[in-house]
Amino acid sequence: xxxxxxxxxxxxxxxxxxxxxxxxxxxxxxxxxxxxxxxxxxxxxxxxxxxxxxxxxxxxxxxxxxxxxxxxxxxxxxxxxxxxxxxxxxxxxxxxxxxxxxxxxxxxxxxxxxxxxxxxxxxxxxxxxxxxxxxxxxxxxxxxxxxxxxxxxxxxxxxxxxxxxxxxxxxxxxxxxxxxxxxxxxxxxxxxxxxxxxxxxxxxxxxxxxxxxxxxxxxxxxxxxxxxxxxxxxxxxxxxxxxxxxxxxxxxxxxxxxxxxxxxxxxxxxxxxxxxxxxxxxxxxxxxxxxxxxxxxxxxxxxxxxxxxxxxxxxxxxxxxxxxxxxxxxxxxxxxxxxxxxxxxxxxxxxxxxxxxxxxxxxxxxxxxxxxxxxxxxxxxxxxxxxxxxxxxxxxxxxxxxxxxxxxxxxxxxxxxxxxxxxxxxxxxxxxxxxxxxxxxxxxxxxxxxxxxxxxxxxxxxxxxxxxxxxxxxxxxxxxxxxxxxxxxxxxxxxxxxxxxxxxxxxxxxxxxxxxxxxx
Amino acid sequence: xxxxxxxxxxxxxxxxxxxxxxxxxxxxxxxxxxxxxxxxxxxxxxxxxxxxxxxxxxxxxxxxxxxxxxxxxxxxxxxxxxxxxxxxxxxxxxxxxxxxxxxxxxxxxxxxxxxxxxxxxxxxxxxxxxxxxxxxxxxxxxxxxxxxxxxxxxxxxxxxxxxxxxxxxxxxxxxxxxxxxxxxxxxxxxxxxxxxxxxxxxxxxxxxxxxxxxxxxxxxxxxxxxxxxxxxxxxxxxxxxxxxxxxxxxxxxxxxxxxxxxxxxxxxxxxxxxxxxxxxxxxxxxxxxxxxxxxxxxxxxxxxxxxxxxxxxxxxxxxxx
Ligand SMILES: Nc1ncnc2c1ncn2[C@@H]1O[C@H](COP(=O)(O)OP(=O)(O)OP(=O)(O)O)[C@@H](O)[C@H]1O
Ligand SMILES: [Mg+2]
Numbered sequence: 001x002x003x004x005x006x007x008x009x010x011x012x013x014x015x016x017x018x019x020x021x022x023x024x025x026x027x028x029x030x031x032x033x034x035x036x037x038x039x040x041x042x043x044x045x046x047x048x049x050x051x052x053x054x055x056x057x058x059x060x061x062x063x064x065x066x067x068x069x070x071x072x073x074x075x076x077x078x079x080x081x082x083x084x085x086x087x088x089x090x091x092x093x094x095x096x097x098x099x100x101x102x103x104x105x106x107x108x109x110x111x112x113x114x115x116x117x118x119x120x121x122x123x124x125x126x127x128x129x130x131x132x133x134x135x136x137x138x139x140x141x142x143x144x145x146x147x148x149x150x151x152x153x154x155x156x157x158x159x160x161x162x163x164x165x166x167x168x169x170x171x172x173x174x175x176x177x178x179x180x181x182x183x184x185x186x187x188x189x190x191x192x193x194x195x196x197x198x199x200x201x202x203x204x205x206x207x208x209x210x211x212x213x214x215x216x217x218x219x220x221x222x223x224x225x226x227x228x229x230x231x232x233x234x235x236x237x238x239x240x241x242x243x244x245x246x247x248x249x250x251x252x253x254x255x256x257x258x259x260x261x262x263x264x265x266x267x268x269x270x271x272x273x274x275x276x277x278x279x280x281x282x283x284x285x286x287x288x289x290x291x292x293x294x295x296x297x298x299x300x301x302x303x304x305x306x307x308x309x310x311x312x313x314x315x316x317x318x319x320x321x322x323x324x325x326x327x328x329x330x331x332x333x334x335x336x337x338x339x340x341x342x343x344x345x346x347x348x349x350x351x352x353x354x355x356x357x358x359x360x361x362x363x364x365x366x367x368x369x370x371x372x373x374x375x376x377x378x379x380x381x382x383x384x385x386x387x388x389x390x391x392x393x394x395x396x397x398x399x400x401x402x403x404x405x406x407x408x409x410x411x412x413x414x415x416x417x418x419x420x421x422x423x424x425x426x427x428x429x430x431x432x433x434x435x436x437x438x439x440x441x442x443x444x445x446x447x448x449x450x451x452x453x454x455x456x457x458x459x460x461x462x463x464x465x466x467x468x469x470x471x472x473x474x475x476x477x478x479x480x481x482x483x484x485x486x487x488x489x490x491x492x493x494x495x496x497x498x499x500x501x502x503x504x505x506x507x508x509x510x511x512x513x514x515x516x517x518x519x520x
Numbered sequence: 521x522x523x524x525x526x527x528x529x530x531x532x533x534x535x536x537x538x539x540x541x542x543x544x545x546x547x548x549x550x551x552x553x554x555x556x557x558x559x560x561x562x563x564x565x566x567x568x569x570x571x572x573x574x575x576x577x578x579x580x581x582x583x584x585x586x587x588x589x590x591x592x593x594x595x596x597x598x599x600x601x602x603x604x605x606x607x608x609x610x611x612x613x614x615x616x617x618x619x620x621x622x623x624x625x626x627x628x629x630x631x632x633x634x635x636x637x638x639x640x641x642x643x644x645x646x647x648x649x650x651x652x653x654x655x656x657x658x659x660x661x662x663x664x665x666x667x668x669x670x671x672x673x674x675x676x677x678x679x680x681x682x683x684x685x686x687x688x689x690x691x692x693x694x695x696x697x698x699x700x701x702x703x704x705x706x707x708x709x710x711x712x713x714x715x716x717x718x719x720x721x722x723x724x725x726x727x728x729x730x731x732x733x734x735x736x737x738x739x740x741x742x743x744x745x746x747x748x749x750x751x752x753x754x755x756x757x758x759x760x761x762x763x764x765x766x767x768x769x770x771x772x773x774x775x776x777x778x779x780x781x782x783x784x785x786x787x788x789x790x791x792x793x794x795x796x797x798x799x800x801x802x803x804x805x806x807x808x809x810x811x812x813x814x815x816x817x818x819x820x821x822x823x824x825x826x827x828x829x830x831x832x833x834x835x836x837x838x839x840x841x
Contacts, residue, residue: 314731340733354731357724359791368721369732371714379714423732 015076016040016173016204017092022060022070024228026410027402030056032228034070040172043195043205045215045236048225049248049442050414051400054208055097057225058175061206062087062094074173093171097178097208097413097440098352099162103151108132110150111165135164140190155182155350156300163191174198175206178413180214181440182349184300184468192218210414210442212241226250249444266290267325269462270431272311274320279306282487283320288431293453293463295477297470299506303486304466305349308433311464312346313339324431340369345424349435349466355420356408363390363404365419370427393422397452398445414441421449425456432456434465438472450476470499485509544836545784545800552804556811563814569691571810572803574684574761577695578603578754579776580802584706585747586777587798591710592743593723593790594643594650598635598657599751599777603770604665606632606755611674611765621679628759629752635661636748640741650740658774665767674765683760695757702750707795719743724791779826780805783833804829 017038024031030053038044046054059065061072063081072079074090081087084094101110111132132146139160150158159182166174174195180188188211195205195218209215215222216236223233224247232247269290274283280303288294298304309315311322313335322333324342333339339346348354357365367374367386374386390404399418401411408416417440424432437453438446453463453476467473473480480497482490482505490505556563582599589596606628613624639657643650686693710716721729722739729736758769782788783804784797808829812822 312731336730337733337735346731348731353725354727357721357728357791359724360720364717364720368717368729368734371717375714381712381714381717383712 014039015073016042017061017075017079017206018073019057019061020071020073022057022072023068024053024056024060024065025068027406030228031060031067034225034228034230036223036230036233038173038204038206040202040204041199042221043199043207043219045219045222046206046208046225047210047212047215047222047244047248049400050418050440050445051412052225052248052442053228054225055177055412058094058097058177058206058208061173061175062092064094088169088171091170091172092175093166093169093173094175095162095166095177095179097181099158101150101158101162101165104149106147106149107136107144107153107161107164108146110161111135111146111168113165131168132164135168136161138167138194139164140187154301154305156184156187158350159183160187167194171203173204173206175208177208178210178440179207180209180211182436182468187300188214210440210446212244212443216241216244224248245443248442266292269325270311270464271323271325272320273323275310275317275322276319277306277310277315277317279303279315280310280486284488285320286481286488286491288462288464290462291457291460292479293457293465293477295473295480296464296466296483297473297480297502297506298483299510300468302483302506304483305435306486307483308346308348308435308464308466311339312336312344312433314346326430340427340429343428343430344433345369345427345429345431346433347420347424347435347437349439351417351420351439355423356416358407358409360408361405362394362399362401362408362411362419363387365408366390366393366404366422366426369423373426373428389426390422393426394419397422397425398448414445417441418445418449421452430460431462432464434463436467437465438467446472470502474499482506545797545804545833549800549804549807552807552811556807556815560811560815563811566691568810568814570686572806573686573691573693573696575806575810576802577684577693577699577757578761578770579773579780579806580699580799581702581750581757582747582754582770582773583777583780583798583802584702584795585743585750586774587781587784587786587793587795588706588710588719588743589747590778590781590786590788591723591790591793592719592740593726594740594744595654595778595788596636596639596744596747596751597651597654597774598639598661599747599754600770600773601658601661601665602632602635602748602751603755603758603773604767605635605661605668606752607759607765607769608665608668608674608755608767610680610756610759611676612668614676614680615674625756628755629749632752632755633745633749635751636745637741639748640744643744644737644740650744654744662767665769669765669767671767673767676759676764678763680756680760681763684757695760698753699757703795703799710793710795715739715742720791722790776805779830779833782837783830785837801833 015037019034019036022031022034034057048054056065060067063083063086066082079090081090108128112128129146136142136144136146141157141160144157150161153161159179163179166176179191192214199205207215207219216239219236221233221235222239222244224231224244226248266289268287270288273285275285276283284307296304296307306315310317313333317334324331324333326342331342333342333344357368363386367390374389375381387404394401394404397418399422400415421437438449441449457463465473465476474497478494480492480502481488482502484506487509489508492502582603586596586599609631610624610628613619613627614621635657639654642648643653684693684695710719718734718739721732721734722736726736759765780801781793781798784794784799784801786793786798805826808826809822812825
């Protein structure tokens with residue numbers, strides 16, 4: 001793994017990109033004297049805590065943000081992009097953390113937006129569709145036609161389209177900002193394969209991720225950003241995950257999985273019976289006890305997100321029932337308002353679509369679902385209550401910000417994610433439905449969230465969590481349900497689960513299809 | 521530590537400039553007033569104030585409703601016609617059916633609210649495009665205004681004018697007071713109540729609002745009803761000012777209201793805006809009209825200048841954001 005991009009100090013023209021003393025401040029300094037040197041054919045990892053400045057650096061490199069000081073060299077030439085047209089022209093493409101797709105256009109049109117060199121270039125439908133289809137095949141979306149409207153895709157599919165869009169450009173430098181945050185392991189592995197091929201052809205890659213295992217296996221070299229400075233740049237072969245984490249956090253933090261109280265019999269909290277929606281055609285039944293952390297595992301498209309949506313009342317129910325048992329009463333949930341009223345909260349998978357109010361403040365975003373808690377009887381807001389409540393929560397969940405009145409769009413991706421959880425804690429939810437709750441969250445904060453969830457569980461709050469990371473579910477959950485092809489196929493307890501058994505269950509319906517019907 | 525840094529940045533930036541920038545519309549209003557004051561001897565006079573106060577109330581209340589609708593991510597093109605409809609109902613009620621003034625006034629406002637309810641029902645609950653629905657209502661309400669008045673200006677009389685005639689020489693009338701009170705009240709609703717937050721939430725991300733337990737349809741419908749109701753009130757104010765019900769009243773008023781809202785910092789994309797800002801926008805538009813007329817600018821040129829000011833306001837707003 002080493003040796004492909006040897007250290008080449010001195011000869012700048014041999015380097016693909018060099019950042020020289022890049023500085024950037026918003027309200028506070030974000031980047032200070034960032035120096036990076038990336039040779040051709042090198043996959044360079046960039047890691048750091050939420051808010052460390054990774055996205056900001058990526059945006060500077062593609063001209064979406066301008067540096068306050070410092071310079072960039074591309075293939076030894078000074079390079080000063082002022083927009084993405086400049087960087088694309090120079091052969092640099094970005095796969096953005098907050099996806100840049102237009103929901104109302106088709107996949108092909110989205111990919112084309114990126115590649116057409118002139119806005120007057122005639123859009124040739126046929127060739128566009130062929131190109132798009134080839135790219136979709138590359139990233140593993142061969143079953144989706146390029147004509148599909150992007151708004152209809154799942155978040156993972158959108159992320160794959162964003163990646164395909166990046167690959168469409170023949171760039172010599174790819175900047176990938178958390179490209180796998182919504183992907184399952186097989187999908188991510190496929191991307192890593194593509195990246196290695198690209199690197200062999202001499203393309204350089206900047207790879208930003210919080211999945212440190214992936215970073216160490218796919219990258220040749222990695223840099224750690226902390227407090228806006230590059231703290232370390234090393235070849236991956238000599239590094240361990242632990243060393244990276246310590247360097248990111250800057251202190252000897254305790255990174256053991258949270259301890260758990262012994263399981264005890266608890267009253268029923270949620271009863272789902274023969275639930276069917278248009279997106280979940282096969283009836284699903286299960287129960288959940290108060291103070292239980294129930295995991296939901298499955299491959300991409302297995303119906304995990306759809307299950308949570310149905311429980312929250314977002315998708316219309318075709319049959320069956322979702323019942324909440326509370327204070328000896330049993331109530332049905334039919335829409336999100338009822339769900340929230342009965343103490344259910346949903347952290348949706350697609351944060352930018354179903355969660356974040358970009359242009360509003362952090363305080364607005366945290367309190368929006370629980371306005372009753374910061375207002376009096378007449379519906380008048382009590383500001384002091386609001387500020388106090390929000391500050392307490394963002395402290396507990398370590399949401400990095402310049403204060404509760406900072407605009408949400410100015411928060412880093414991981415910090416936005418943490419504030420989504422804060423929203424439901426503020427609301428006092430007693431049943432949390434979490435769809436990839438730690439997507440894009442750094443390792444330390446992720447463990448902090450896990451600890452918080454276990455603490456909540458011990459105080460009687462029930463959690464149903466979907467995650468693509470089996471390790472996360474295994475360390476967190478008391479029980480795991482497995483979905484496969486929109487069917488509930490298995491249920492495992494701590495005593496009887498193993499990664500292999502869970503994966504086997506997740507693949508079971510796919511295998512059945514392969515043997516019985518071989519038509520695609 | 522972060523806080524210190526922030527204060528440092530604030531201090532090191534030019535204070536004066538920041539204050540100017542944050543109060544740009546107030547500064548612009550003052551600048552416009554000062555400009556006309558310098559150019560024309562008669563501008564800074566009580567007559568100008570009286571003219572201004574006469575025009576102000578109807579446009580102000582209509583702009584309040586428009587601002588709320590725009591913040592919720594919608595638009596209401598029907599307000600001008602609804603003003604005429606309400607005035608027509610009031611005029612016909614008093615002159616043709618001999619209803620007492622308070623009852624007729626209530627019926628007029630109710631007609632406005634019903635028009636708003638129709639907009640809301642069709643736009644929010646049946647999910648028809650709100651632009652088209654209110655465009656249709658613009659025609660429907662205008663037609664109804666002609667029908668109830670038999671296409672003629674209906675004379676009402678001095679009784680209704682009491683609402684609009686200034687007390688003493690002060691220039692302040694009941695209409696103006698009501699309009700100002702509503703500006704303050706709705707600014708409060710927008711900034712400091714749960715409902716205000718819900719309007720902003722729906723306008724800034726409908727799908728996230730729904731997941732947060734807000735019913736976007738209810739919110740959208742409610743602001744359209746409020747807008748219709750306020751346009752109904754605008755009709756009363758218009759009739760009070762004229763002493764009669766004019767079925768041609770309020771033509772193009774929706775555009776002035778949108779302009780006032782946008783000048784006041786309201787985003788046409790939803791999710792951002794202020795009622796006080798819209799009121800200052802109303803002042804800017806009205807002062808400009810009166811001032812230009814006073815210095816002898818012709819109607820066509822007036823329109824060119826007013827249009828240019830609106831575009832300028834949007835440019836400045838973009839640059840600030
Ligand atoms: N437009 C902006 N205005 C003000 N502050 C900003 C802006 N953009 C980013 N920031 C701040 O800069 C810091 C770095 O943000 P950045 O998005 O680069 O972090 P990141 O390393 O990508 O984090 P994550 O892992 O959460 O994505 C954060 O504290 C963020 O709040
Ligand atoms: Mg980021």
